[in-house]
Amino acid sequence: MRVKLASSYGFCFGVKRAIKIAEGYHNSSTMGPLIHNQNEIDRLKNDYNVGLYNSLSDVKPKDTVIIRTHGIPKNDLKELRQKDAKVINATCPFVTTPQQIVKKMSEENYSILIFGDENHPEVQGVKSYGKDTDDVHVVLCKDDLEKINFKYDKIATVAQTTRKKEIYLEIVNALILKNKEVRVFNTICDATFENQDAARELSKEVDVMIVIGGKNSSNTKQLHSICLENCEDSFLIENIEELDISWLKNKTLCGITAGASTPDWIIQQVVTKIENV
């Protein structure tokens, strides 16, 4: 049957780049999983002997250690270097930017506000670049601002790359009303939303939609829910084994999209199978 891929799907620029970097360092290890996809982690291990460290204490001298797209806290990077590891930095450039902004702005005596999830590795990394970490604050919504005491009335703000702009603006607006100067850095990356916009468009024109990605992946679940708004026959699968051919019965055009952690080779398997139905 006919298949149409979303105009944007799957890996973002930063993840594609990090995987390419990892493929160039045989026998290295990534510091934390490079991607939320076990199949891809297995492929890197099998094809390139790229292993996985879950803790700094796993690292031995002369190890080649790859920093993943999220980046790592400043002190962890220092510790890696002190251990005499060879550090390969695959931090996404869009994550390096807020790290450097937080460093510079806190040196210039701005209070720092990060819009994001305090427990997310990207945010932990960005936060660590503040000069005075007591004055680097993390919020998820504007109501969270109430609990914060900023040291200065000059605030610099950055956002976790995958956050929604609308909520960032709500937070920033609340700050502008209460502070002399708010220095707003737009560090949100469009990639996530490009996949969503493309899924929304495609799901309007097809009669069945397959979303490929982890069932626990929040961005994949969001893609699925967007598709369901326009196409009730939208199905979420993790891999080709989960594809049920009966879904395609009496359909003419199948749309396909994939979450940000879904490798191309998994998507290609699904595309080929459906094309041959």
Add this chain to the structure above:
Amino acid sequence: MRVKLASSYGFCFGVKRAIKIAEGYHNSSTMGPLIHNQNEIDRLKNDYNVGLYNSLSDVKPKDTVIIRTHGIPKNDLKELRQKDAKVINATCPFVTTPQQIVKKMSEENYSILIFGDENHPEVQGVKSYGKDTDDVHVVLCKDDLEKINFKYDKIATVAQTTRKKEIYLEIVNALILKNKEVRVFNTICDATFENQDAARELSKEVDVMIVIGGKNSSNTKQLHSICLENCEDSFLIENIEELDISWLKNKTLCGITAGASTPDWIIQQVVTKIENV
């Protein structure tokens, strides 16, 4: 009858300060009218011989010239000094702030955006402090942004002191979505809105409301319209002569507020007359 004044009314801090400064300089002249109220201008002339210049060409050497709250363009100030006039600066400190911000930010290679009325003297003054006036842009609403080509992707923004915060946020939000960095300085002064908020509250609890101010003054007309929302017997007068005692018939509590250009002595005349009804 009983009279209750709004908790905030009449002159703002900057105007009170400018008048006090003018009273300290007998035989001086203000550069443009100090206030939009002919009675007050007459009083300054009669009691302190403070005159009025409408153009720089009126100024003679050794003249004492008072800069009004709005400030003046940088080059006009230079010209005054070149004419060997004694310059007394009564620019409102809340207006000096955006002037200095525009100067500093344009020196640091930010494109400048001013939210305000291009033809207002305050905005003309603030704008003149830009290093490169071609890259200092003035808008009244977010739609005005479409016609602008900023030189840089780093924008610094200030607002005319009397503008509405809600519209400033709309403009700033549009900029944040399209630029790497937006440095938002909150230069809006609360005084106008304090008078409005106080008029709103007071008009809810009285049975007749008198608004004192110029019939052409936009802030006075706005006070009147706010009062009418809550109290249908709300009347706008310019001075005591316009007060119609019949308005107070069968009323028990009269609320009073005044526009930002209404001097206290005019308000006091009205208060005394109504108290004695």
